Amino acid sequence: MKIIALYNIKGGVGKTAAAVNLSYLAAQYGAPTLICDLDPQSCASFYFRIRGQKSFGSRKFLRGGKYIDKNIRGTDFDNLDLLPSKLSFRKMDLTLGGLKQSRKRMRRLFKPLEDAYDYVFLDCPPSISLVSESVFYAADLLLVPLIPTTLSVRTYDRLLRFFKEKELDSSKIRAFFSMVERRKKMHREFVEQISEQSDHCLNSYIPCSSDVEKMGVYRQPVVHFRPRSRATEAYESLWSEIKPLLS
Amino acid sequence: MDVCLQKTETYILSDSIDKPGILNEISKAYTVIKERTRNREQCLYDTFDWRLYNKGFTLVREATLYRLNSVPKDRALAASSMKSRIQPRFWWEFPDGPLKEMLKSCLSVRALLPLAKIQAHSQTLRILNQDEKTVLQIHLDDLLVGDVQPKRRLACNVRLQPVRGYEMALHEFRVFLHKLGLRPEKVNEFAIVLEATGKQPGDYSSKLKLSLSPEWPGNVAAKKIFVYLLNVMRQNEEGIIGDVDTEFLHDFRVAIRRTRSALTQIKGVLPEAITERYKRDFANLGKLTSRLRDLDVYLLKEDEYRNMLPEDLGSHLEPVFETMRRERKREHQKLVRALTAAAYRRTIESWQDFLSQPEAATNDAAKNSNKPVLGLASKFIWKKYSQVVALGQAITDASPDPELHNLRIECKKLRYLLEFFASLFPEKKITNIIKQVKKLQDNLGEFNDLYVQQKHLTEFLNSGSKNEIQQSSVAAIGGLTALLFQRQQVVRQAFAQALGQFSNPGTAALFGKLMSSDPA
Numbered sequence: 001m002k003i004i005a006l007y008n009i010k011g012g013v014g015k016t017a018a019a020v021n022l023s024y025l026a027a028q029y030g031a032p033t034l035i036c037d038l039d040p041q042s043c044a045s046f047y048f049r050i051r052g053q054k055s056f057g058s059r060k061f062l063r064g065g066k067y068i069d070k071n072i073r074g075t076d077f078d079n080l081d082l083l084p085s086k087l088s089f090r091k092m093d094l095t096l097g098g099l100k101q102s103r104k105r106m107r108r109l110f111k112p113l114e115d116a117y118d119y120v121f122l123d124c125p126p127s128i129s130l131v132s133e134s135v136f137y138a139a140d141l142l143l144v145p146l147i148p149t150t151l152s153v154r155t156y157d158r159l160l161r162f163f164k165e166k167e168l169d170s171s172k173i174r175a176f177f178s179m180v181e182r183r184k185k186m187h188r189e190f191v192e193q194i195s196e197q198s199d200h201c202l203n204s205y206i207p208c209s210s211d212v213e214k215m216g217v218y219r220q221p222v223v224h225f226r227p228r229s230r231a232t233e234a235y236e237s238l239w240s241e242i243k244p245l246l247s
Numbered sequence: 248m249d250v251c252l253q254k255t256e257t258y259i260l261s262d263s264i265d266k267p268g269i270l271n272e273i274s275k276a277y278t279v280i281k282e283r284t285r286n287r288e289q290c291l292y293d294t295f296d297w298r299l300y301n302k303g304f305t306l307v308r309e310a311t312l313y314r315l316n317s318v319p320k321d322r323a324l325a326a327s328s329m330k331s332r333i334q335p336r337f338w339w340e341f342p343d344g345p346l347k348e349m350l351k352s353c354l355s356v357r358a359l360l361p362l363a364k365i366q367a368h369s370q371t372l373r374i375l376n377q378d379e380k381t382v383l384q385i386h387l388d389d390l391l392v393g394d395v396q397p398k399r400r401l402a403c404n405v406r407l408q409p410v411r412g413y414e415m416a417l418h419e420f421r422v423f424l425h426k427l428g429l430r431p432e433k434v435n436e437f438a439i440v441l442e443a444t445g446k447q448p449g450d451y452s453s454k455l456k457l458s459l460s461p462e463w464p465g466n467v468a469a470k471k472i473f474v475y476l477l478n479v480m481r482q483n484e485e486g487i488i489g490d491v492d493t494e495f496l497h498d499f500r501v502a503i504r505r506t507r508s509a510l511t512q513i514k515g516v517l518p519e520a521i522t523e524r525y526k527r528d529f530a531n532l533g534k535l536t537s538r539l540r541d542l543d544v545y546l547l548k549e550d551e552y553r554n555m556l557p558e559d560l561g562s563h564l565e566p567v568f569e570t571m572r573r574e575r576k577r578e579h580q581k582l583v584r585a586l587t588a589a590a591y592r593r594t595i596e597s598w599q600d601f602l603s604q605p606e607a608a609t610n611d612a613a614k615n616s617n618k619p620v621l622g623l624a625s626k627f628i629w630k631k632y633s634q635v636v637a638l639g640q641a642i643t644d645a646s647p648d649p650e651l652h653n654l655r656i657e658c659k660k661l662r663y664l665l666e667f668f669a670s671l672f673p674e675k676k677i678t679n680i681i682k683q684v685k686k687l688q689d690n691l692g693e694f695n696d697l698y699v700q701q702k703h704l705t706e707f708l709n710s711g712s713k714n715e716i717q718q719s720s721v722a723a724i725g726g727l728t729a730l731l732f733q734r735q736q737v738v739r740q741a742f743a744q745a746l747g748q749f750s751n752p753g754t755a756a757l758f759g760k761l762m763s764s765d766p767a
Contacts, residue, residue: 030328049380050412073412076373076381081411219379 001114002246003107004121005139009155011126014145014178016043017212017222019123021235022242024221027080031118034072037085038092038135039125045084048075049219052084058092062099064109077224081117093129102130107138119246128162136168141245145178145206148190160200170200174245176238177205204238207231255386256421258429260403266387269405272427273372273385280381282371288393289365291437293448294357295486295495300448302353305437308334315346321433325349335359337492356547358492363440364393365401374416382416384408392443401439405429451482453498455505458670461621465516466613468620470602472509472667476502477598488583493543496582500540503533508663512627515615521601528594535585539578541703542571548700555730556723563719564727567707624668625762631661632758639687639746648698651742655691662688676761683754690738690745697735701728 004022006015016039023035037044045052050073060067072083096102110120124135136142144159146152156175163170175198181187195201206212209231211222218225223232260266273279292306293299299306304324305316311329316322327346335341336358338350368389373381386408390401405424409417421431441448457475459468479502486495507529510522549568553561585591615623638654662684669677704724748754 049378051378071412074410 001110001117002119002140003110003138004119004141004143004242004246005124005135006122006143006145007124007132007135008144008146008152009126009128009132009159010152013147013152014206014212015126016047016123017215018143018145018176018178018206018235018238019121020044020047020215021221021223021232022239023080023119023121024077024223025235025239026119026121027077028223030079032079032081032116033119033121034081034083034113034117035075035121035123036083037123038089038131039085039123040087040089040092041125042085042087044123045082047215047219047221048082050075050082050084052086056084057086057088058090058095061089062092062095062105062109065112068109069112076220089125092131096130096134103134103137106131106134110138133166133168136163136166139172141242142173143242144173144175146175146194147179148177148187148194150190153190153194173200174202174242175200176202179208180205181208202238202241204234204241206234206238209234256407256409256431257433258405258407258424259432260405260429264427264429266389266403269387269427270370270372273374276423278375278379280373280375282373284368284370287367287369287388289367290393291362291364291440292359293362294354295360295491296357296451296453296498297449298353298355298357304349304353306350306359307437313341313346315349318435334361356492357494360491362446363437363444365437365440366391366393366398374420376413376416382410382413383420384410385420392440394444399443401443453479453494453501455666455669457667459620459668461619461671463620464617465513465620465623466616468623469509469513469516472513473506473598474602476506476509477595477602480506481595484586488586490579493547496536496540496543500533500536503529503536505663505667507533508660509667512631512660512664513623513667514627515613516623517616518613525598528598532591532594536582539575539582542575542578545571545700545703546575552727556726560719560723560726563717563723566717566720567724620668621671624664624671628661628664628668629758629762631657631664632762635661635687636750636755639750642742642746644743648739651691651739652695652698655688655695658684658688658691672761676757680754680757680761683749683757687745687749690742694735694738694742697731697738701731701735704728704731 006019006022008015019035023033027033035044035048042052053071056067056071060071068083072081074080075082096105099105113120122135122139124132144156146156160170160173162168163173175194177187177191180191191205195203207230209222209229211226211229211231214225215222222229223235226232260269264272287309290308292308299315303318305318307314307316311332312326313329313335314323314326317324325344325346327342327344329335329342333340337356338347338354341347341350368391370387372385372387374383374385376382384407386404386406388404388406390404392399392401407417407420438448455475457472459471463471480499483495483499483502486492487499507526510517510526510529546568549564553564555561556564635654635657638650638657642650642654662681665677665681665684669681704727708721708724
């Protein structure tokens with residue numbers, strides 16, 4: 001089982017869209033896959049039309065075991081399950097802080113699922129916190145979507161420094177460009193510049209796409225309702241670039 | 248969750264409600280999406296000797312997806328998708344994975360044969376909740392027997408495919424079906440299909456499943472044995488001619504061997520002229536098939552041999568095997584001609600005729616013909632056992648190899664006798680005795696096997712095909728022969744212990760007691 005986290009401290013960069021479409025692709029290729037919504041805004045859960053149970057919350061989530069098991073739901077798609085989030089996940093940092101071994105906790109939570117799933121995708125909340133740190137430790141691959149602008153590159157550098165400070169393994173980080181507008185010169189230049197400078201950068205990028213925006217209307221992965229779109233091509237390319245990194 | 252392995256629940260539509268009726272009821276009670284009707288075809292596979300069925304498995308193919316199901320557990324255990332539409336026959340032709348591993352342990356060298364086809368006209372319904380999320384899938388399957396004309400309707404099933412985490416919806420729907428008069432059934436569709444196509448699962452086995460009664464006259468019991476063996480031979484003919492897998496010929500030859508053994512060992516139950524004639528005829532049949540069987544065995548050992556040698560030397564075995572493959576093809580064609588020839592048919596039919604005649608009670612019937620078979624069996628078995636023990640104990644470390652080969656032959660005769668007459672004795676005891684004999688036989692068999700392999704490799708070297716073999720292959724064969732010889736010595740050393748276990752007072756007592764006891 002491999003854990004892939006979609007992370008960025010900034011919101012609105014395409015984390016959830018990536019998590020949803022990549023997990024859908026993984027499942028389509030036959031691998032039993034779980035997408036775990038960690039964002040209290042519950043966007044991933046919304047896209048899959050799944051609500052978390054009333055009794056579920058951050059405390060139950062962190063207790064793991066049967067509490068997680070009971071709350072996993074099958075999506076409408078073969079081989080793909082979802083663990084929904086709740087608004088109360090906004091308190092997760094607090095709860096996590098009160099527990100022992102907070103850093104290692106996330107990794108332990110997913111251990112019982114090792115035989116059930118080949119891939120677990122984590123859709124992370126936009127923040128930097130104990131929960132994030134726990135995710136950094138748990139993930140086999142940390143995917144960071146970046147909009148090619150100065151500010152997002154700064155936050156990316158910040159992330160790398162954070163890893164160094166906390167003595168985390170930064171070789172698991174891979175950035176990919178998201179919401180790229182090829183018409184914009186700055187976007188093009190940034191993509192080129194950063195790809196050259198960093199070995200953590202993937203070649204595949206996700207273009208800005210109205211089809212992806214329509215996910216909220218269709219409430220399905222774009223790869224499912226627009227299989228021949230530019231966006232689908234991009235996600236397929238991204239997945240095929242990521243997959244070998246995980247074996 | 249891997250969708251291929253997901254458990255579904257089945258209800259059978261019958262008189263209480265039909266397909267349009269249930270569609271109507273569901274649409275009234277729920278928000279449904281109806282998907283397009285699909286035609287699905289499933290094919291069931293097993294080996295000729297029902298290896299999967301005997302282990303409680305079914306192997307089902309739908310398009311390129313193969314699924315191995317457990318019948319008692321009523322769910323799928325493993326699934327594998329073929330890359331192309333080529334249908335795999337043997338376990339090694341499947342893609343790597345749990346399915347391949349399971350098939351490897353079940354099938355060994357036997358081929359999978361298509362047994363039956365089911366066609367289903369499948370309509371899928373998705374039950375939606377208020378968020379328009381699918382909370383339950385329902386498949387309405389109209390099942391037909393696939394490869395008979397006119398197509399026979401088997402049943403109409405309602406199959407529930409639950410969605411994880413939406414158990415409430417499943418439960419509610421169950422109640423809904425209950426109210427309509429439907430109950431869940433454990434459906435073994437294939438048992439129904441097989442019955443519909445006239446096939447009986449388990450109708451072939453290479454084991455001797457004979458049931459004799461102790462008071463039967465010798466000739467009646469003997470004929471029963473011969474008829475059973477003749478039947479085995481006939482059942483395997485088609486598979487040999489069609490070259491389906493190597494075991495058809497193997498089972499055919501074992502039946503011949505057993506027939507010859509019975510003709511020799513079960514003395515005095517049939518007229519002498521008959522015994523002599525058929526001993527000859529079956530000996531000839533054996534000869535007809537032996538070269539092909541030898542070649543099959545070597546070709547099966549190809550990987551093993553190659554792995555025994557260092558890599559570059561092992562690769563030089565390839566031309567040797569290629570030559571063997573060509574010869575095998577020729578031998579197979581020869582055998583096909585022989586089995587379809589009139590001479591063979593005459594032998595088989597006249598044997599069949601003889602066996603089906605009731606025995607005329609004449610004064611010159613064979614001496615054991617009318618004696619109760621239990622007494623005969625005990626006598627023959629005890630005599631053979633004593634002979635085996637005596638021969639075995641005469642062998643020392645210094646004894647030449649042919650003495651071990653002799654012993655092996657006598658041991659085999661003992662084993663056959665025990666198997667012919669097993670039904671006359673208490674089951675547990677006879678099974679135990681056969682187990683003891685088998686242990687000794689395994690040691691002697693391995694010893695002989697290694698000897699034969701060396702002999703044939705050397706013959707191959709000296710044969711006319713020398714021109715076809717290169718220096719490098721000669722070296723490879725030499726290396727192989729040396730290794731086989733080494734192995735043979737190890738087996739020889741284990742013989743003393745194997746014999747000791749067999750001829751010790753405990754086993755002797757077992758035999759003695761059984762062979763002088765009253766009828767089972």
